[in-house]
Amino acid sequence: MNYLQKELYELVRGGDTILNFFQNVSLDGMWYWDLENPENEWMSESFWTTLGYDPAEMPHKMSAWKDIVNKEDLARVEKAIHKHLSDPYTRFNEIIRYKHKAGHTVWIRCVGMAIRDEEGKPVRMLGTHTDITKEIRKERFLEKCNAAANIGYWELDVENHELHWSNTTKKIHEVEQDYIPDLNTAIQFYEKGNFRKNITEAIDKLCNNGTSYDLELQLKTAKGRVIWVRTIGHAELFNGSCVRLYGSIQDIDEQKRSQIELQESNNRFEMLVENIPGATYQYIVTSNGKEKVFELEYMSSYIYKITGYTADEYSDNDKVNVKKLIHRDDVDEVISVVYSAIERQESWQIDYRIHHKDGSIKWVYEKGNVFSDSKKQNKRRLIGVLFDRTSEVESKIKRAEEKNLLRTIIDNVPVNIYLKDKHRRKILANPAEVKYSGYEKEEDVIGKTDEELYDGKIAKNYLPEDLKVLNEGVSLRELENDMGNGRWALVSKIPLKNEDGKVNAIVGITVDITERKVNEIKLKKSEEQFRKTFEYSANGMAIISMAGKYIQVNKAYEEILGYSNDELKNMNFRDISHPDDLKENDPLIEELVEGQRDYYIMDKRYIHKNGSYVWAHLAASLIKDEIGGKPYFISQITDITREKKAQQELNETLEKLKSILDASSRVAIISTDLNGLITSFNKGAENLLGYSAKEIVGKKTPLKFHLNEELHQRKIELFKNESVDVNGFEILKQFASKKKYITKEWIFVRKNGSRFPVQLTITEVKGAKGQLNGYLGIASDITELKRRENELEHLLEINKDQNERLLNFAHIVSHNLKGHAGNYSMIMELLKAEENPEEIKQFIDMLLTATENLNETVNNLNDIVETNVKTGEAKKQVNIKETLDMALGNLNAIANEAGAKVHFNVTEQEVVNAVPAYVDSIFHNFISNAIKYRSPVRKPVIHVSTDETEKYKVISFKDNGLGIDLNKAGNKLFEMFQTFHGNSDARGVGLFITKNQIESMGGHIEVESEVNKGTEFRVFFPK
Template sequence: MSGDIISGKHREVAYWSWEVSTGKIKLGKAFSDFFGCKPGDFPKTYKESAPFFSKEDIGQLKETFQAHAGSHGETDFHCVTSHHSVDGEQTFNLQWRGEVIQWDENGEPLLMIGETTKTAQPEPGKVTWRQKAVLFQQMMEYIPDSIYFKDRQSRFLAINKACAEKFGLNSPEEAIGKTDFDFFDDSHAKQARQDEKQVMQTENPIVHKVEKEVTSDNASKERWASTTKLPLYDNEGQVIGTFGITSDITKQKNTEEELQRNDAMISKLSEQVPGFFYLYHYVSKSKSYCPFASHGIRDVCELHPEDVSESIDPIIDRIHKDDVERVKESIFESIKTLKNWKIDFRVNLPNKGLRWLRGKAKPEKQPDGSVMGYGYITDITEEKEIYRINVRLKRQFQAIFDSVPNLIFVKDLQGKYLMANNAFAEFFGYEPENMIGKKDTDFGISEEKAQRFLEADKKVIKNNEPFFIPEDKTKHPDGTDVWHQTIKVPFQHTESNNPAVLSIVTDITQRKKKEAQLSNSLDIIGEQNKRLMNFAHIVSHNLRNHAGSISMVLELFAMEESEEEKKTLLEQLQKAAKRLNETITDLNEIIDEQYKNIHDEKKVSLGEFIDRTKQILTSDIDAHKVTFEENIPETLTFKYNPAYLESILLNLLSNAIKYRHPDRNPVIKIHAYTKGDKVHLDITDNGLGIDLEKHGDKLFGMYKTFHQNENSKGIGLFITKNQIESMGGSIEAESEPGKGTTFKLVLN
């Protein structure tokens, strides 16, 4: 069949080529016939071809080509696209086949050729064999009834997914070659085999046979089924087996049995319920009676069943005079329209006095033209009293509801407002009644926030417990920010009797403002304390370094006999005193500007500050023969706190000298560079090093020392880290015991 279609009038072929590297395409003349246009209208490049394809088809072609090229031709290039003719009157498919015939030295495709076959899409209403096969496969996959095919020995040839699940199999294929004896007890399997023999011999189907099924692995579990079996023919019309469909009717059978039991129970229950069942027969306006009334009529109407067996007048006589005409009219209207009868009315009883009753009935037209009604009447006096009390409480609740300043509202589980008090309506500029039925998004609340509120409401109903939202910022219609605190509780909407959520919202804007003021005050106090402590550390640490340097020069001066050397030492002493004076000047500036922001920086030159630091440490540098290797751009300048920068450099360079290795002269490498808007500074020494696995978490702690140096105070690195981070930068360390340490600084 498919070969006839391909070779017939529905098949047309066109040829094409594509220079992959340039994107040029050449299309055969037949393409213009396909689309009903001129050859000149066709694209000359791959990019120009987009209007002739859908987005999905372009993606499919691209994916197919990539698979073909990626496998170097091992994967076939074959796909189908859908198109319309230029005039829009014809719809057709194009099958694309091709291959890359030329590759470059790197294995990339250069030239591809192929053919395209046009096939008409099936006419509406006609189903192809392929479609039939797909439909059959879907039927086998999704129909919930068991479908099966058997050979002449009643062995399964195929079953559907539902049948496999019924047999407890992982897949339908597991049943092939097996029989009913593998799945059912012998009695059922034997009967099934007899039925299938009969179908094959007579070629007459068995339709909707109700039978009990008992599986072989669980004899106590019974199922009821309705089975239809038919003969299975081959292409020559010979019977080669059977096929059938079995529906599980266990629930139906159970329901039928349940109904039978219920019928027996109704007559007993009618004597116990707080009302009475009745059968009302309307013949004419002058003749109507109740051929049946349960014993409950004695309590509800203070009548006996036989009192109404010939006429309903005894009931009518007990109806309140203000309700009697309304009741009669409702009865006649139900009889006339055959619509269900339902009404609440009052009666005056000899013993109980005034009572409320509710009557219901379903009318049915009889063959003789009369009407039979099947109904029930019950006493609802207590219900009416509760309703009256509820109405009074509702009025009281509404008065409170509308007088409190809190925003109070009720929403259902679809997010629609069922109730809203005056305060809530005024917040959004609405009347309360105009908010009913609307959602949060109708009042300018974002979709994301509205969905969050809805999820919270659903959680309240699911858990049946209150939900507290401590704070939430809402945009007032006038544009100002308002802070709210919300409690949500489960609520039963009396009108719909559906679950809902009651929300009580309190304005906490003033509290939030006071909290913000308090937080700001604490931040200011904390910042002042931080600056004070930092300043104290700077004074202590920096002045101690200068004092130590001056003290060392004086000691050397006292020991030196050479006038030339004394002169040199005096010059060093003058420089140290100058550096001390500059440090004191910087510290005075910090004191003068202690209430200003710490980021009031000055433009500094890193190279100059390193030279100044080396001058401060001249005595130590000369005494310990320290060598510097510097890689600092001459033009590197940036804004920074000068006192902080001097303190940072002084700490790191003095530490590199102080913790030098005893077996070698100190070598300090300084490398600086910029990256983005950051200045990076690496300082490396060949000193003692630090065991970071042991002390890494304490490296920058206050009063933490890691070497037996009597001059170590343990605050230098603590100060340095705080100074760098307060300026928005960072510091890290890399170290290996016995080899040295590198400090990596990012100066913001």
């Protein structure tokens, strides 16, 4: 075994590096080279076998393989080995041509790796051989194919910066075959802009991270032609670095331009389809027995505009059903037409209606055709387009209506209208023209010329006019024509042109102006009359230019202002107008000039020649001079200086009166017009009602402050009948018209909604001549007065109540004490007459019993007195729960003895506004009665709960005791000394006292009871 072979085996056994190397390459031979003894080199047998040599005959020397290697490749290989040995990061990977023993060339890929000692010095070199002859041949064959397909290849040796182009690549770039490219010049061939930017970025990515690219770009050849190419690039990496770039380039100019043209054609077609004012569609129709199945292949987006549905909605059959889109009156006809076309394989067209998504009805026109599928007899292709004809149909209807309307207008206007063709024959004439021409029917004049219709003079006048319009295309407007016999006409002739701009007809309009001509004569006479009126008028009159200069003034104008005619003609009306009045005057003049008004009237001040102010009532209007076309103002003034002074004095008086009214700050003084609209609202009214005068005057009636129910009640008081047709302000007017005035109490409502009482007086307001001008209401706030009145009534009520109680108490005392006194008297008489000791003892026991009864009666009477005395005691906030707990605590002994269960459905915070001592007594009385008058067959259960109404706090005491027969005892339930159950300890005083206590606080009691079921007392405490 050769020592190098042996050494290699040791290396293989010693680590993974060599094994990994072997595993990563495909071997057709190996070699191991002693760099220290360069002539010694070991070649594996497979290397020599690949080249057709007997391994046994071949020496392990460098010279053995150098003799059979291509000389050009040998120089390149020696250079590559040197570079690899000098730089371990430079890879050795070369394709070398060897000469086979049989004489043909074998392409070997030689990959090598230097083995270095501890100091990094290369001492050995290990390599592998791979036969790539077949691949090379395939490459060459492929290159020929690529050349035929205009595909070239390129390769860049990154380390050596050497770029190789194949012949086809050079051909694509239109350079000579001996052209030597480099990377920079290669990139410069690509068109500037995005194309060059894209290739540059792609090569950067290819070099930096090995990202391949496949781009279609434009480049400019050496001959200046711009062509499309497809360029592909790949990278070969070694130890993470890019060492080689390679790829292909293909001339795709013809295909690309065809592709672009096709795409543009498709885009144009798609644009055409999408921009056709209709929805283009394509369906595949298959027959499934009697049924036909329609499958939508394509539908242009215009369908969404026609139907209002979105693309998603249209593709969802649950939302958009084509048959349901069609109007129900048209669907059968549409189906029949389409199915018939499918069967006959012919085109169809139809107008019908569809339902738009928004609920409206659309008119559509559908045109389609049927095409057969040559492969499948039961398959048809439907291609069609759907046009929205809604506007067209509606326009057609509208045009018909407009045509109808236009013809109606033409036939009914009091003006002659006609139409002549280019031969001057009439083709339309309205009734006025027919009548003016001396005929009865339009048919009588249609097709005839003026020469056939009129006498020579009229036709002669019309001929040059018609020829000018027809030949020159000009419009003749408002020509005055003498029609003879004292008739005059205003003639207009307008050319009608066809699409080429040529005149093919004349529209004629003839207006009879005979009456206007007569009026012009009358106008001249009228102007003469105006001149005389102007000069001799009692009012001042002036003609003023648009600039404000006096043109002409009459004598009265001079006298009012003190200036002469000549002086005024040299002045502007603004020179003698008060500056403050011009602020109002100038806007009115502008409105006259702009045509917003025909005239204006105002009161204004002029400056008299003597310096004083003259008040004048001014009326001004704008007149257009028909002859000169220059407009001017006519101004008339009347001296009202005296009236203005009187008005000023009146205003001062009214102002003083207003001050007096406003000084009444707590009395509302309100005036209205005849319809009730408020015309004045003084300070007192503002204070009392909360409204400002600005909110009320001229906007509201006094009904704003009144209650409807009170007005209705007052109507009944006035008329004793609800059905009288008098309502609203008319009711208030009745109070003013009944007498001179009526004063009554009313309730007014403030702006904030609060109410208060007033004493209101309503009276009529009359003018100097006794005419009724309106109404005046004066209202005083009587809230304090009513409060004191209520207090007095309350005191009287208390006094009355106490008197009644005193009388009742006297009756009770008389009744009860009288019985006890009689009983005492009888026992004493019997005791005096009795001598038997036993009988005497019995009478003494009876006397003791009577004494106890008298004592109890006195105590009861004392309770009654105490209740009456506390009637005026102050109320306080009493906690309901705490008071109930205290009452039950005082009754615990009898409650426990009776086994009673007491439930309080009351919160801790609830209170009642009452006299505390009364609340203690009331709660104690109701709970003790519920225990005392319990059922003998069940344990007593007592429920105490609360509720409330708008005015009262309600406390309920409910038990399950004996109950009371309210039919028998209802009227006597709360009377004194009334008992209903026969209990030995019953006295009939508790409920009497309780009722008096509750009523003394302004409350009352309600009771519900049923015998043997129980009783509920509801106590109402005022809030």
